[in-house]
Amino acid sequence: MREPVDDRLAALRGSAKRLDYNARSLAALENNPRCTLRALLDASGSDKAAIATHVGHPPAFGQSSFAITRGNAFEAMVKANGCAELLRVLRETLELTLPEVGYEDLNDVGGDGRSKERHERTEEVLLRAARGEGDGTLFDHPMLCLQIGGHKAYLEPDLVAFRIDGRFHVVEIKSFPIIDEQAAPAQVRAATTQASAYIIALRDLLGRAGIGEEAVSDTIVLVAPKDFTNRPTGAFVDARKQVAALTRQLSRIERVGDLVDLLPEDLTFDLARDSEDRPRRPAEELNEALDQVLVTYRPDCLNHCEMAFYCRSRARAEASLDVLGPVVRDQFGGIDTTTMVMGLARGELTPSEDQMEMAAALRHAARLRAELEDLGGAA
Amino acid sequence: MSDPLDALEKSIGTLRRAIRDAAAAGDTERAGELRMQLRRAERAWDALVDAGEPAAAPPRQAPQAAPAARGSQLPAREHVHRALMLLGVPAAPKLIVDVHEAFFPGELSTSKLSSLRRDEERSYRSSPGARPYYLCPALAHDLLTPVRALITISTWTLEQRVIGPLSPRVDFLSGAIRIAKAVRTSAESAADGASPEALRLLWRFAVNIPDAMPKNASGHEGALDAQQVIGAAQAELDVHTETDRANRAAAARRARKSLSDDEQLFGAPLRGVTHLRSARA
The missing domain is CATH 3.90.320 (Lambda Exonuclease; Chain A)
Structure with missing residues (x-):
């Protein structure tokens, strides 16, 4: 059981040297346990900073x-x-x-x-x-x-x-x-x-x-x-x-195999560095590989994860509610994107059965906001 | 006090006083060593006056030790020696610099200290015993390897230079007593009392010793009393001394048996570590 999982993880990392867990990456496990991308990159020992940089989202922080x-x-x-x-x-x-x-x-x-x-x-x-x-x-x-x-x-x-x-x-x-x-x-x-x-x-x-x-x-x-x-x-x-x-x-890390099994066979985050340490892999190709893995972005990822800027831009592109943070997100159970929230609020989308209640609340909020805007305009 | 001539004159004066004290106490060994230092300081003074340019610091070296490059570090070496003699215990570079600034004139920096230490061992190995003393690292009590960042003087006994588990605290308390005494002495002798740096140094020691800080009626911290610091430090010292002394003595015995002369000064090389561990297991 162990062997094939390790092989798969090694394949994900590709030719790069394995990076071991440290206190910081362990702490991240506890910070955002649901993030599949982070779990895979850490388990495979990939260099997150290098990957993020290559796809155009270099970690702007670091330890000062x-x-x-x-x-x-x-x-x-x-x-x-x-x-x-x-x-x-x-x-x-x-x-x-x-x-x-x-x-x-x-x-x-x-x-x-x-x-x-x-x-x-x-x-x-x-x-x-x-x-x-x-x-x-x-x-x-x-x-x-x-x-x-x-x-x-x-x-x-x-x-x-x-x-x-x-x-x-x-x-x-x-x-x-x-x-x-x-x-x-x-x-x-x-x-x-x-x-x-x-x-x-x-x-x-x-x-x-x-x-x-x-x-x-x-x-x-x-x-x-x-x-x-x-x-x-x-x-x-x-x-x-x-x-x-x-x-x-930590006990879940042992089951990282379950996550690996969900991935396409040939997926890898290898940068394919040449002899002078320059990544040869086209950025778009790496981007596509990353896109196949689920991410769970939260604004506080920016504090501790090298991939955070990549994940944020992805969440923004998908108009995901993740960008607004868990407090907002949790209010909209069952609705994932801002476009859907706006559509329901404006009454442009027909809510499904389990969205009825939320849609009513949203339309109410939209009405209140419109009234306030009218008042503001009159004053 | 940046003029090296002034600094030398001051240290010559200090040395003369120390020789008189040592002679009065009947400590001929110490007096002899001090006389050697005095002669060297005087030679350096002569060289500086002859050269007629006090800014070019490097005073002449003792005849048997070689290049002039090493000679330029002679004053720093003396500074360290003096500060360590005041403390009487192994000390980290930072503390040595603090003590130096509190009680002695002249410039000394921690960066200078680290290059000095490498130089000492090299000098010893090239001609052992050429200098009256060497600055060497303290030794760990179990592995007898050099202890990072604690400097001692080669003329001290092995018991003084070995660091056991309790020794950092014991040395801190002993150092506090020596500093408090120095503060008291300078308060009695000098017209304007101890320097602000000296008082600050003593304060930093005192705040971390139980009951060393004076309390006035309102419970606030009052003016520092050197005698109270000495008493408080001695009280805690009494708790640790015996265990610490036994530890250090045992380690020193082991060092004398298993280490060569230069290893007794500069520590056992690392190869001894595995050997010791397997011997204990």
């Missing part, structure tokens, strides 16, 4: 280098001088006791920064801590690993803290501020989703050694600048829902 620098500087500040700032925050939030200050640096193994070596060392150190040996409390950049659809994905949390009562906590260090104990919900959500991938990976690591999943707390500690200062503060964020959602999505 300023944001990355700022994030790294804040993290370095929090961890400077034996994690002095972080310890203060964790003593406040996790109520770490005075003796719990042990620090293990897992950024590299004696200068070796390769993922595999770091993962082995992480496993060794964390298992030792879980069995209550050693003085480790703070584990800096452990390297976790998840098997996703038969492929390894390495994940690297900012920090894992170990509490003496035997639970690990994932600590996320972010540079967006917590002002009056409130932070931007979208940012917190993104951080929590990312952290839930770490929680799952950490549970997986411990689970393989026969340690139950209750050893990893499903509450994460968010460390971020307080108010308008640069000093860190901490807050608990409940990640239970996102851990559950992501777990479900």
